[in-house]
Amino acid sequence: MKQLILLLTAMNLFGADFIPNTQMHVVLQPSKNLVWQDDAPSSERQMSYKSAMAYCETLDYIGMTNWRISNAAELYTLIDPNRTPTISSAFAHTSVIGHCMTA
Incomplete structure (x- = not known):
């Protein structure tokens, strides 16, 4: 967890x-x-909003427990209109097919 915080801080400084x-x-x-x-x-999971909320509330992943569903503005930042699919190339396992869920 300390490594993640240090990495986030360093990357924030470099933009x-x-x-x-x-x-x-x-x-x-x-x-x-x-x-x-x-x-x-x-x-690969498809879930309802209620299931997604429960998933986030109980998720303990990489030492973090404060997961949540992103809001529309946050989700919009993932879009790269120069690509197909339009999600940022930084994502290896996430592909958007159909609808996206926001808080």
């Missing part, structure tokens, strides 16, 4: 937008102080 961490299966977004889960099992 990095998306930093994939393939060992922890997350994508860091220091400009917004966000950590996005990016692992194969979670990217």
Whole structure:
């Protein structure tokens, strides 16, 4: 956890937008102080809003327990209109097919 905080702080100083961490299966977004889960099992899950809320409330992943569903503005920052699919190339396991859920 200390390594993650140090990494987020360092990247924030250098203005990095998306930093994939393939060992922890997350994508860091220091400009917004966000950590996005990016692992194969979670990217294949389809769930209702209620199930997603329960998933976030009980998730203990990479030593973090304060997970939540992103809001629309946060989700919008993932879009790269120059790509197909339009999600940032920093995400290895996340592909958007159909609808996205926001808080």
